[in-house]
Amino acid sequence: MAKKKKEVKALKKKVSKLKSKLQDRSAAGDAAAAAPAKKKALAVSPLAPETFPDLPDIAGVRFASGAAGVRYAGRTDVMLAELAAGTTVAGVFTRSSTRSASVLDCQAKLGGDPAKGAAILVNSGNANAFTGKHGEDSVTALSTAVGKTLGVPAARVFTASTGVIGERLPHDRITDKLAELKDGLAGDGIAGAARAIMTTDTFPKGAMAEIEVAGTPVRIAGIAKGSGMIAPDMATMLVYIFTDADVAQPVLQRMTAQAADETFNCITVDGDTSTSDSVLVAATGKxxxxRIGDMRAAGARAFRAALTDVMRDLAHQVIRDGEGATKFVEVRVSGADTPADARKVALSIANSPLVKTAVAGEDPNWGRIVMAVGKSGAKADRDTLSIRFGDVLVAEKGWVAESYREEDGAAYMKQSDLVLDVDLGLGKGRATVWTCDLTDRYIAINADYRS
Amino acid sequence: MAKKKKEVKALKKKVSKLKSKLQDRSAAGDAAAAAPAKKKALAVSPLAPETFPDLPDIAGVRFASGAAGVRYAGRTDVMLAELAAGTTVAGVFTRSSTRSASVLDCQAKLGGDPAKGAAILVNSGNANAFTGKHGEDSVTALSTAVGKTLGVPAARVFTASTGVIGERLPHDRITDKLAELKDGLAGDGIAGAARAIMTTDTFPKGAMAEIEVAGTPVRIAGIAKGSGMIAPDMATMLVYIFTDADVAQPVLQRMTAQAADETFNCITVDGDTSTSDSVLVAATGKxxxxRIGDMRAAGARAFRAALTDVMRDLAHQVIRDGEGATKFVEVRVSGADTPADARKVALSIANSPLVKTAVAGEDPNWGRIVMAVGKSGAKADRDTLSIRFGDVLVAEKGWVAESYREEDGAAYMKQSDLVLDVDLGLGKGRATVWTCDLTDRYIAINADYRS
Structure with missing residues (x-):
C-alpha cells in the first residue's frame, strides 16, 4: 500500500514536470498571453536564452501559482511559496523614497524568528503602490490570510505586488484563492512561479547552482521578473532565490547584499527605478x-560565489529582456582613481542615451563614450584614457588609436553581445555594469503603454 | 563728399538688413542646407518660434560669417565677432572632464586686459575635441591669426569649435578665410552669425532685451546653437551674448554664472553633456x-534680470529644438526640504526616459512621476506629495486626488507646452527645469547619425 502511494506520488511528480517543461517550450506564447489584453503581444526578446533552465527542487520549498483575476481575468497572476520551519530569509530592496507598502513590510520582517516557517506571496496586475493607507491595509490582509492558510506567523509572510500603481489592490480576489493555491503546492512548481510573476517580460527567467558545503551538496534556484525599470504601472524587478543550504540570517543578509551589489545593482536599462524592486533569498537548511554560521565558515566562500553567480545570471536575463533591446552590452571600466569613480564612469556610459542609441545603430561612436566619461563627474584625463570595443583598440593617448580602422569598429558593433572597455589610466579602480541598447521599440512600448 | 559716404554706408546697411531678413524668412531651408550633405534634411521643429527676432545692433560689436569648408564645401561654417577696445568678457563652460582645447583656452583668457579689444571665432563641422596635442595647436594658430588680422591680442581671442570629434581640425582653411571675414564685418551681422554656428539645429536662435541703466538705454542681444546635448560629433550648446552696457569683468562674470545657473543649467534634453558647451557674454561699454562696477551699482539689478531673461529665452529655444521634440515641458518642484533637493527631483523627472516617453505618448502617467521623485535621492514623503498637470490636481495625500478624472489629465497632455508641477509638502525648496519629450525621432536621429 505504501509502495503504491509512493508510485502515485512519483508519477504525479513526473506529470507535473512534463507539464512544466511543455509550458516552458511555449514560453513565447505564454508571454504574449500574459500581456494585458489591450496590448499587442510582445515578441520574445531576440536576446532571450533558448530555453528556461531545468531548476532543481529545493527541499523545504513548495510552490503554487494561479489566476486570481487581480487585473485581467484568466491570467496567471499570483504565486505562493511555502518555506519550511527554520528557513532564514534575507533581502535587498529599492532605495526609492516612494517605495511600496509591501517593500516596507518585507524590510521590517527580515530578521524575524524562523522557527515556525515562512511564506512568499507575489501578485502581478496591481503594484499596491501610491494607494495611501490602503496599501498597508492590503499587505496586512494578505499576510494574515496567508499565515492562517499555511499555519505560519503573519510576521513571516513576505508579499510583493507588481503592476499598475495608484489603484487600490483588490486583495480579496487573492485571499479568496489561497485555499486553492495551498492545494496546488508542489516542490517542483518553480517554473510555474517564474511565469506567474511576469508582466511585460517576454520570457520567464530562472537560474541555478549546485555546490558542496563541507562535502554535502546544496542547491540554489532562483527566478526573476523585470525587463528593466520599465514602468511603475506594470513592471518592476522581483527576484526570489531559494536554497536548501543552512545559513544564519545575518550571514545570508550580508551575502545577499554583497551579491546584489555586484549583480542587480550593476544593471541598468534606462536608469529608472521602480517603487517595488525586491530581491529575497530564502535558505531552508534542508x-x-x-550550517554556515559566519562569513568564514566552511563552504561560506563557495556558497557566496554560487549565490552571486545565480544573481548575475538572473540580472543578465533581465537586461536581455530590456524593453526593445537588440544588444547586450557589458561596460568595463578599469584604471579609475577609485572603485566608486569606476562605477560612476561605467553607469554614465551605460545610461547615456547617446551611447545607447549609437549601439542600437551599430555605430562605433567612441566620441560618445568620451563624452560620457567626461560628464560622469569622476576624475579623468583625456590623455591617459583608452577605449576598446571588444579587442579592438579604438582610442588612446587623447586621440584615436593609430592602428584603428573604422571598418573594424563597425564590424564589431554588428554582434549582439558587446564589450565596451574603458581604461582611465589613472589608478586601480574597476567596475563592470551591464545594459542594453535604446531602440525605437523602447519608445513605442513606453509611449503607448497606457493608451 | 562726407555726406555721400554716409549715404552709401546707410544704404549698404539697409541692403544688409534686408538680406538678413530674407535669410531669416527662409531659415527652414537654410537649416536643411546647413545639414551635412550625407544626411536627410531635418524638418524644422514643431516647437520653433515663428520668426527669428529682430535683434538690435550692439555698438562696439561687428560680425562676419562665411564658408571655410571645414567639413563640407559650400556650407556657412565660421563666424567672427570683433569686440571694441574696452570690452569685458565673462563666460561659463561645460564641467566635462574631457572638455575641448578651446574651452580650456577660453577659461584661461576670461580675466584678461580689455584695453586692446577682443574677438570671438566659432567654427562648425569639427569640434577640435579629443585630438590630443593637435587641439591646443589649432587653438593657438586660430587665436594668433585672428589677433593679427584684427589687431587684437591673441590672448583676447576666444574660439569655439563644434562638430565631429576625434578628427584634427583643418584650421588653415579657417585662417585662409580671415581676411575675407574681416572685410565682411558689419554691425548688423548677428543674424548671419546665428546661422553660421548651427549644426543639427533646425532653426537659428536669437533673443534680446532693452533696459535702462541709470536713465541711459542699453541693449542685450544673444544667439545660441544647440538642440540638446545631442552628439559630441555634431552638436553642442554654444551661446554668445553681446551688450553695450559697461560692466566690470568680475561683476559680469558673477552675473553670467548666476544667470546661467538659473537658465542653461536648468535645461536638459537627454542628460548628456558636450565636451564644448560654452556661454560667453561680452560687454562693450559703448x-x-x-559703468556697473559692482553688484549694487545703479542698474545692476535690472541688467542682471535682463541678462537672465535673454538667457532663459535662448535656453527655451534650445529645448524647443531638442532632437525629435514635440512637447516643451516645464517641471516645477516646490515644497522640497532644500533648493538642492528640489533641483534633484526636477532633474530626475526631466531626465526620466519613462516620464519623457509618457509625455510623447500624451499619457497623463503620474505614476512615473512618483517613481522619478522616489529615485531622485531627495527627501520625499509619499503622503505629503502632490502632483498637478497644469491646473489639474492629479495626486495628493499619497494617492490619486479625489477630484481627478483621467480624461482631464489626458486632455491636458495634448497641449504642446506642458507644466508638470510637484509639491513635496516638506519645506520651502523650489526649482524649475525645462525639457522636452523623448520620441522615436530622437532614436532615429541618434542611431543613424554617422551611418
Missing part, C-alpha cells in the same frame, strides 16, 4: 549540509 | 551708460 540539505543536511553543515 | 552705450554711454554708467
Amino acid at each position: 540539505s543536511g549540509a553543515k | 552705450s554711454g551708460a554708467k
Whole structure:
C-alpha cells in the first residue's frame, strides 16, 4: 500500500514536470498571453536564452501559482511559496523614497524568528503602490490570510505586488484563492512561479547552482521578473532565490547584499527605478549540509560565489529582456582613481542615451563614450584614457588609436553581445555594469503603454 | 563728399538688413542646407518660434560669417565677432572632464586686459575635441591669426569649435578665410552669425532685451546653437551674448554664472553633456551708460534680470529644438526640504526616459512621476506629495486626488507646452527645469547619425 502511494506520488511528480517543461517550450506564447489584453503581444526578446533552465527542487520549498483575476481575468497572476520551519530569509530592496507598502513590510520582517516557517506571496496586475493607507491595509490582509492558510506567523509572510500603481489592490480576489493555491503546492512548481510573476517580460527567467558545503551538496534556484525599470504601472524587478543550504540570517543578509551589489545593482536599462524592486533569498537548511554560521565558515566562500553567480545570471536575463533591446552590452571600466569613480564612469556610459542609441545603430561612436566619461563627474584625463570595443583598440593617448580602422569598429558593433572597455589610466579602480541598447521599440512600448 | 559716404554706408546697411531678413524668412531651408550633405534634411521643429527676432545692433560689436569648408564645401561654417577696445568678457563652460582645447583656452583668457579689444571665432563641422596635442595647436594658430588680422591680442581671442570629434581640425582653411571675414564685418551681422554656428539645429536662435541703466538705454542681444546635448560629433550648446552696457569683468562674470545657473543649467534634453558647451557674454561699454562696477551699482539689478531673461529665452529655444521634440515641458518642484533637493527631483523627472516617453505618448502617467521623485535621492514623503498637470490636481495625500478624472489629465497632455508641477509638502525648496519629450525621432536621429 505504501509502495503504491509512493508510485502515485512519483508519477504525479513526473506529470507535473512534463507539464512544466511543455509550458516552458511555449514560453513565447505564454508571454504574449500574459500581456494585458489591450496590448499587442510582445515578441520574445531576440536576446532571450533558448530555453528556461531545468531548476532543481529545493527541499523545504513548495510552490503554487494561479489566476486570481487581480487585473485581467484568466491570467496567471499570483504565486505562493511555502518555506519550511527554520528557513532564514534575507533581502535587498529599492532605495526609492516612494517605495511600496509591501517593500516596507518585507524590510521590517527580515530578521524575524524562523522557527515556525515562512511564506512568499507575489501578485502581478496591481503594484499596491501610491494607494495611501490602503496599501498597508492590503499587505496586512494578505499576510494574515496567508499565515492562517499555511499555519505560519503573519510576521513571516513576505508579499510583493507588481503592476499598475495608484489603484487600490483588490486583495480579496487573492485571499479568496489561497485555499486553492495551498492545494496546488508542489516542490517542483518553480517554473510555474517564474511565469506567474511576469508582466511585460517576454520570457520567464530562472537560474541555478549546485555546490558542496563541507562535502554535502546544496542547491540554489532562483527566478526573476523585470525587463528593466520599465514602468511603475506594470513592471518592476522581483527576484526570489531559494536554497536548501543552512545559513544564519545575518550571514545570508550580508551575502545577499554583497551579491546584489555586484549583480542587480550593476544593471541598468534606462536608469529608472521602480517603487517595488525586491530581491529575497530564502535558505531552508534542508540539505543536511553543515550550517554556515559566519562569513568564514566552511563552504561560506563557495556558497557566496554560487549565490552571486545565480544573481548575475538572473540580472543578465533581465537586461536581455530590456524593453526593445537588440544588444547586450557589458561596460568595463578599469584604471579609475577609485572603485566608486569606476562605477560612476561605467553607469554614465551605460545610461547615456547617446551611447545607447549609437549601439542600437551599430555605430562605433567612441566620441560618445568620451563624452560620457567626461560628464560622469569622476576624475579623468583625456590623455591617459583608452577605449576598446571588444579587442579592438579604438582610442588612446587623447586621440584615436593609430592602428584603428573604422571598418573594424563597425564590424564589431554588428554582434549582439558587446564589450565596451574603458581604461582611465589613472589608478586601480574597476567596475563592470551591464545594459542594453535604446531602440525605437523602447519608445513605442513606453509611449503607448497606457493608451 | 562726407555726406555721400554716409549715404552709401546707410544704404549698404539697409541692403544688409534686408538680406538678413530674407535669410531669416527662409531659415527652414537654410537649416536643411546647413545639414551635412550625407544626411536627410531635418524638418524644422514643431516647437520653433515663428520668426527669428529682430535683434538690435550692439555698438562696439561687428560680425562676419562665411564658408571655410571645414567639413563640407559650400556650407556657412565660421563666424567672427570683433569686440571694441574696452570690452569685458565673462563666460561659463561645460564641467566635462574631457572638455575641448578651446574651452580650456577660453577659461584661461576670461580675466584678461580689455584695453586692446577682443574677438570671438566659432567654427562648425569639427569640434577640435579629443585630438590630443593637435587641439591646443589649432587653438593657438586660430587665436594668433585672428589677433593679427584684427589687431587684437591673441590672448583676447576666444574660439569655439563644434562638430565631429576625434578628427584634427583643418584650421588653415579657417585662417585662409580671415581676411575675407574681416572685410565682411558689419554691425548688423548677428543674424548671419546665428546661422553660421548651427549644426543639427533646425532653426537659428536669437533673443534680446532693452533696459535702462541709470536713465541711459542699453541693449542685450544673444544667439545660441544647440538642440540638446545631442552628439559630441555634431552638436553642442554654444551661446554668445553681446551688450553695450559697461560692466566690470568680475561683476559680469558673477552675473553670467548666476544667470546661467538659473537658465542653461536648468535645461536638459537627454542628460548628456558636450565636451564644448560654452556661454560667453561680452560687454562693450559703448552705450554711454554708467559703468556697473559692482553688484549694487545703479542698474545692476535690472541688467542682471535682463541678462537672465535673454538667457532663459535662448535656453527655451534650445529645448524647443531638442532632437525629435514635440512637447516643451516645464517641471516645477516646490515644497522640497532644500533648493538642492528640489533641483534633484526636477532633474530626475526631466531626465526620466519613462516620464519623457509618457509625455510623447500624451499619457497623463503620474505614476512615473512618483517613481522619478522616489529615485531622485531627495527627501520625499509619499503622503505629503502632490502632483498637478497644469491646473489639474492629479495626486495628493499619497494617492490619486479625489477630484481627478483621467480624461482631464489626458486632455491636458495634448497641449504642446506642458507644466508638470510637484509639491513635496516638506519645506520651502523650489526649482524649475525645462525639457522636452523623448520620441522615436530622437532614436532615429541618434542611431543613424554617422551611418
